[in-house]
Amino acid sequence: MLKPLLLLSTLILSGFGLIPKPSPAVLPQDAAPVPAATTKANPVKVTPEGMARAKKQYGYDCEMCHGATGDGKTDLAKDMKLAMLDLSDPKTLADVSDGTIFDLIKNGKDKMPGEGDRAKPDEIWNLVHYVRGLSKGGAPVAPGK
Ligand code: HEC
Numbered sequence: 285m286l287k288p289l290l291l292l293s294t295l296i297l298s299g300f301g302l303i304p305k306p307s308p309a310v311l312p313q314d315a316a317p318v319p320a321a322t323t324k325a326n327p328v329k330v331t332p333e334g335m336a337r338a339k340k341q342y343g344y345d346c347e348m349c350h351g352a353t354g355d356g357k358t359d360l361a362k363d364m365k366l367a368m369l370d371l372s373d374p375k376t377l378a379d380v381s382d383g384t385i386f387d388l389i390k391n392g393k394d395k396m397p398g399e400g401d402r403a404k405p406d407e408i409w410n411l412v413h414y415v416r417g418l419s420k421g422g423a424p425v426a427p428g429k
Pocket residue numbers: 341342345346347348349350366367368369371380385388389393394395396397399411415
C-alpha cells in the first residue's frame with residue numbers, strides 16, 4: 285500500500301522539477317530596485333470617515349506602544365524596552381515612502397506586530413495618512429473640510 289503512494293509522490297515531485305521555470309517578465313536590469321508596494325504612493329484619499337476609523341484603529345492597535353501623540357513614550361514601550369521613533373517629529377517619516385509605511389503596518393517589523401489580515405488595504409492606507417498626520421498635530425483633514 286505504501287509503495288505505490290511513495291512512487292506516486294516521487295513522480296509528482298520529479299514532475300514538478302521537470303517543468304521549466306517561467307521566465308521573468310522583467311529582466312533584472314530593468315527591474316526597479318525596490319518592490320512595487322514600497323514605492324507606491326497612498327491611493328486612498330483622506331476623508332473624515334477614513335480618518336475617524338483610522339483614529340479608532342490606531343487607538344486599539346498602535347497607541348499602547350506609540351502613544352496618542354505618536355511620541356512613543358508609553359509604559360508598554362518602556363516595559364518591552366522598545367527603541368521607539370518619535371512619530372510626532374516630522375523628520376521621522378520624512379524620507380519614508382507611503383508604500384514602506386503600508387508594508388510596515390501590514391507586516392510589522394522587529395517587535396512591532398503587523399495588522400496582517402485584520403485590516404483591509406484601504407484601512408491600512410488610512411493608517412498611513414493617520415501616522416503622517418501625527419507629526420502635524422493630529423489626523424489630516426480632508427480637503428475642503
Ligand atoms: C508592540 C508595540 C508596537 C505596536 C503595537 C505598534 N508598533 Fe509601530 N513600531 C514599534 C517599534 C518597536 C518600531 C520600530 C522602531 C524602529 O524602527 O526603531 C515601530 C515603528 C513604527 C513606525 C516607524 C517606521 C520606521 O521606519 O521605523 C511606524 C510608522 C509605526 N511603527 C506605526 C505603527 C502603527 C500604525 C501601528 C498600529 C497599526 C503600530 N505601529 C503598532 C512598536 C509597535
